[in-house]
C-alpha cells in the first residue's frame with residue numbers, strides 16, 4: 001500500500017468544477033453559507049458521494065456526512081472541511097479539505113481496499129461566518145459548543161435566519177452522527193499564510209492552533225478647544241495612546257517571533273479636527289501559540305494600558321469581547337501525519353495554525369490533527385488565492401495515508 005496515491009487529475013478537476021458555483025469574474029468564489037450557490041455546491045458534492053457509494057446523511061444544522069463503510073460499524077475516522085466561502089473568497093479554502101476527503105474514499109474504492117473502521121467525510125455548515133456572524137458554526141453545534149437553537153436564530157443582514165435558509169435550500173436534515181461514533185479526525189487545509197512557501201516545504205504538520213482574543217479599550221478624556229486650552233490643562237486620551245502603543249509593540253516583540261498584536265480599529269470621538277477627543281476607542285487582537293506566553297501578553301497589555309492612562313489621569317475600561325482558546329492536537333494523529341509525510345518522502349515541518357478551523361471544535365470531542373499545504377504568497381480570503389495541482393495532490397496523499405494508518409488497513413487480495 002506504500003505505492004497508493006490519490007487520482008490527482010480527478011481531484012483537480014473536481015476542485016475546478018466546484019469553483020463554478022459562485023464563480024467571480026476575478027477567478028475567485030462567492031459561495032456564502034446557505035445561499036443558492038452553496039445549495040448548488042452541496043448538491044454537486046452529494047451527487048459525487050452517492051456515485052462513490054457513500055452513505056449520505058444531513059444533520060439538523062445542515063452538516064453533510066458521507067460514510068464509506070468499514071468492517072466495524074463504529075469507530076469512524078472523520079475528515080472534511082467546508083464548502084462555503086468569503087464574499088470575495090478563493091477556490092481552495094475549505095474546498096480542498098472536502099474534496100481531498102472524497103478523493104481518499106474514491107482511491108480506496110479504486111483499489112478495492114477494505115478498512116477496519118469506516119471513513120466519514122464531512123462538510124461543515126457556515127465555517128466562514130461572514131453571512132451569519134458565527135465562524136465554524138456547524139462544527140460548533142456538532143461538538144456541543146453551540147446550542148442548535150442559537151445557531152438557528154442567527155440572521156443575515158436581510159433578516160433571514162439560518163433555520164429558514166436551511167429549509168429554503170432543502171439542507172435541514174434529521175440524521176445525526178454521534179461524536180462518540182468518531183474515533184479520530186483529520187482536516188487538510190491550505191496554510192493561509194506564507195511560511196511553507198517561504199521555506200519551500202511541501203507540507204505543514206499542524207500541531208495546534210494558537211490562543212487568541214480581542215479586547216476593547218475605551219479611554220475617557222474631556223472635550224476641549226484645540227486652541228485656547230493649554231497642553232497642561234487637557235485630559236487627552238491620545239497622550240495615553242502615544243505612551244502605551246510603542247510599549248505594547250515592544251512587549252509583543254519580547255514574547256518572541258510567534259507573538260502577534262494587532263490594533264485593527266481606532267476611533268476618536270467626536271472626531272473633529274480642532275477638538276481634544278472626549279473618548280478614544282480601540283481594539284487589540286492578541287495571539288500566541290503557547291498558553292504561558294499568551295496569558296502573559298494579555299496580562300502585560302492590561303497593565304501597560306492601565307499605567308499609561310493612570311499617568312494621564314484618564315479613566316479607562318478594557319474588556320475582552322472575543323476569545324478562542326488555543327488547541328493542542330492529538331499526538332497520535334500528529335504522528336500519523338508525520339508517518340505519512342515520511343512514507344511519501346515529502347518535505348515538511350511542524351507548525352501552529354494562526355487561523356481557527358472546524359478542527360478546533362472537532363478536537364474537543366475526539367483525537368484530531370490537521371495538515372497544511374502552501375498557497376501562493378500565503379494569500380487567502382482573496383479571489384487570487386492559488387495552489388497547484390501537485391500541491392493539492394500532495395496534501396491529499398498525506399491525508400490518505402494518515403487516515404489509512406488510523407482506519408487500520410485490512411489486507412485485501414490486491415495487497
Ligand SMILES: [Zn+2]
Pocket residue numbers: 082093094127189
Ligand atoms: Zn477554511
